[in-house]
Amino acid sequence: MRQRSMLFHYLLRSAILGSFSCLIVRLVQEGRLHYYIAPRTELYVKLAALGLFLVAVCQAFIALQSYDAKRRETCGCHHPIASSIWKNTAVYSLFLLPLGLGLFTPDTLLGSGMASLKGVNLTSSALVRGADSAAASTSVVPETSIQPDVTKETETAEAAELPDATAPPTPAIDPLQALFPYDTYTELHAKLGMKLYQSDDAVTINEFGFIETLTTFDLYRDNFIGKRVAISGFVYREDTMKDGQFVISRLAMLCCSADTEPYGILAVIPDGQKLADDTWVQATGTIGLTHYLGNEIMELQIDEIKTIKQPKSPYVYPDDAYFDAMLGKSGTVQD
Incomplete structure (x- = not known):
């Protein structure tokens, strides 16, 4: 009975992870991945599909080991499964719900409904x-703009009024x-x-x-x-x-x-x-x-x-x- 329970759980995990991998592959093949993610993240999602497939294969392999008594004895390790039905249902639902939405709901473009919820950005x-008022202190002045002259405190007002023939043109x-x-x-x-x-x-x-x-x-x-x-x-x-x-x-x-x-x-x-x-x-x-x-x-x-x-x-x-x-x-x- 215990072997059958372990076989069921590991095969279910393998099926869920494999289904996620197949879903991503299907979205890529049908050109619908852009409905969900930006182009800059597509590579990471494609790599995730490969990783999910490998983990699904590993789960299936563990399922076979758990069912084969000789291999289980050779393995010498234990992979306990939670006995609570409600706990297992809650855990698997976290994966099955988004998987079901991805497989059985149509792709829909977000439109005015999303705009009404978030408000459209017109500015x-x-x-x-x-980010804050400190940005004002980082103002950059174009190179051709006029820069104020810095005068020494010891210069008199009369000297400041005299033109400087050696000063470069502004x-x-x-x-x-x-x-x-x-x-x-x-x-x-x-x-x-x-x-x-x-x-x-x-x-x-x-x-x-x-x-x-x-x-x-x-x-x-x-x-x-x-x-x-x-x-x-x-x-x-x-x-x-x-x-x-x-x-x-x-x-x-x-x-x-x-x-x-x-x-x-x-x-x-x-x-x-x-x-x-x-x-x-x-x-x-x-x-x-x-x-x-x-x-x-x-x-x-x-x-x-x-x-x-x-x-x-x-x-x-x-x-x-x-x-x-x-x-x-x-x-x-x-x-």
Whole structure:
């Protein structure tokens, strides 16, 4: 009886772990793994599938040893199994429940329902302004800006008024850099902002660089008033929004679906209330400013909009590689 109990438990463990491994393999083969985790963690999950398969094989091997009396005597070790039915049920349920959800529930894209729970982020610049007020002390001044002269306390006011013929000429302030001041946290955004500011073309905000571009616009929103922008995302609205207003939003995923957070831009168009929530749209318009819930935020004044199909990869991901692509690895603006 004891041998049968041990055989059952070890075979069940082997089946559970093997099923998890097969589930991951199936998600990879069907291209559905991105619904659950970010691309940066896919390699680790694939390696975990291999590890789970090996452990499942080990559990099956132990099951055979526990059933074979001769091998069990040769082993000389004991693998006690809890006798409590409730304890075993509780332990196995921790594995069977997520396995059942993965195997028998359809893949569903998180949308306006998630946005309504977490709230959409319309001021993404707060993420890079610094963790505390100490960030202000790390401000970086562009090399071409004017640096104040340091005078000795013993110099008299009359001597200070005399021109110094030997002093080097003061460098002129670069008007473009003056528009994009930065600190330690926002240097790359400032350089990206300069590049976008100088472009006469409409800025297309794609999946790659979605958060980085929106954050740059929000940091230097006054500089981009009137800038034409093309963006796509799903429609989300709140009860506090005016008629015609809605958010063009995307869900940003850092590691997995549990940490997704909605990002987007407030948009306005006549009859915008006719667009249903979770409708995917591609819109083009100009950047303006408005006030919402007591905050000054960007508003996309739409002049062209069309509905589109949900993209194959609906999520967006923070990726510093976007700065490398736009500015070069040296951090300088690339033409």
